[in-house]
Each structure stands twice: as structure tokens, then as C-alpha cells.
Amino acid sequence: MISGLDVKANEKQFIMLKEYMDSIKNTQGILMQTLHKAQEIFGYLPIEVQKFISCELDIPLSEVYGVATFYTQFSIEPKGKHKIGVCLGTACYVKGSQQVLDKLSKELDIKVGETTANGLFTLESTRCLGCCGLAPVMMIDGDVYGKLEPKKIPDILSKYEE
Ligand code: FES
Numbered sequence: 001m002i003s004g005l006d007v008k009a010n011e012k013q014f015i016m017l018k019e020y021m022d023s024i025k026n027t028q029g030i031l032m033q034t035l036h037k038a039q040e041i042f043g044y045l046p047i048e049v050q051k052f053i054s055c056e057l058d059i060p061l062s063e064v065y066g067v068a069t070f071y072t073q074f075s076i077e078p079k080g081k082h083k084i085g086v087c088l089g090t091a092c093y094v095k096g097s098q099q100v101l102d103k104l105s106k107e108l109d110i111k112v113g114e115t116t117a118n119g120l121f122t123l124e125s126t127r128c129l130g131c132c133g134l135a136p137v138m139m140i141d142g143d144v145y146g147k148l149e150p151k152k153i154p155d156i157l158s159k160y161e162e
Pocket of ligand 1: 087088089090091092093127128129130131132133135137
């Protein structure tokens with residue numbers, strides 16, 4: 001698991017976030033807007049960023065953390081270079097997407113929601129991706145893979161490992 005953010009090396013990003021916060025001062029829903037912006041800037045919401053937001057907005061860190069962990073659009077862990085989303089919608093589930101997910105988990109040695117130690121892959125489950133005819137389906141970044149079988153997984157992953 002990767003953790004910790006080098007605050008000094010990311011000084012510019014903190015300044016950008018501060019400028020954004022100043023620009024939306026006194027507006028409603030400032031915490032949500034700020035978290036969205038922070039996620040856009042940093043790619044995730046590490047504790048250092050949560051503390052910064054807590055101080056700047058004078059909101060308890062527990063509240064910032066609570067919101068950051070409640071909504072699925074936010075992540076407090078860094079995401080991998082490649083995001084894998086396995087559909088667990090009904091059509092895909094019936095056709096074996098759980099086995100595909102299990103195979104990915106085994107090959108990558110991570111659980112759903114985690115990122116590989118080398119920062120290459122993040123494994124996630126998703127709702128229906130809208131291409132049930134191809135079930136079971138997964139997406140890696142913008143690429144759709146359908147009619148999956150667990151045995152196809154190693155070959156597919158190898159395309160992204162270079
Ligand atoms: S249920 Fe998987 S794409 Fe629709």
C-alpha cells in the first residue's frame with residue numbers, strides 16, 4: 001500500500017487548492033466543493049490534504065475525514081496508474097464476474113478497493129457498465145473487455161504492465 005504525501009514537493013498543489021478555497025469563500029457546500037477540487041488536484045485525499053482543509057475551513061478533521069470516506073467519489077488512498085473496474089451488475093454477476101474479480105485479486109495480490117504496491121493497478125467493482133450483452137465485463141481505464149473468463153486475465157494484465 002502506498003501512503004503519505006510529500007507536502008513540500010506538492011507545495012504548488014496546496015497553493016492551487018488554497019486559491020480555489022478563497023474563490024468560493026462563504027458559499028454553501030464549501031467542504032464538498034473543496035474535497036472535489038482537492039481530489040482533482042491531488043488525485044486522492046491523503047491525510048495531509050484533509051488536515052489542510054480542516055485548518056483552512058476551521059472544520060474538525062473528523063468531519064472532513066467522515067465526508068471523504070463516506071462518498072464513493074472520494075478516495076483517501078492513491079489510485080494506481082491503471083484503474084480496473086469489474087462489473088458486478090446482475091447480468092455480469094450471473095455470467096461469472098465474481099470469478100473474474102477473484103482471479104484479478106489473486107493475480108494482483110490485492111483486494112477490491114486496493115492499489116498494487118508498485119502503483120500500477122487499482123482494483124474496483126462497479127455497477128452496470130451499460131454493455132450487458134458482453135457480460136461479464138470489466139474496464140481498464142477506457143478499454144472495455146467483454147465475455148471474460150478468468151483464464152484470460154493474465155494476458156490482459158500483461159498489456160498494461162509494460
Ligand atoms: S450488468 Fe455488467 S454491463 Fe450491465
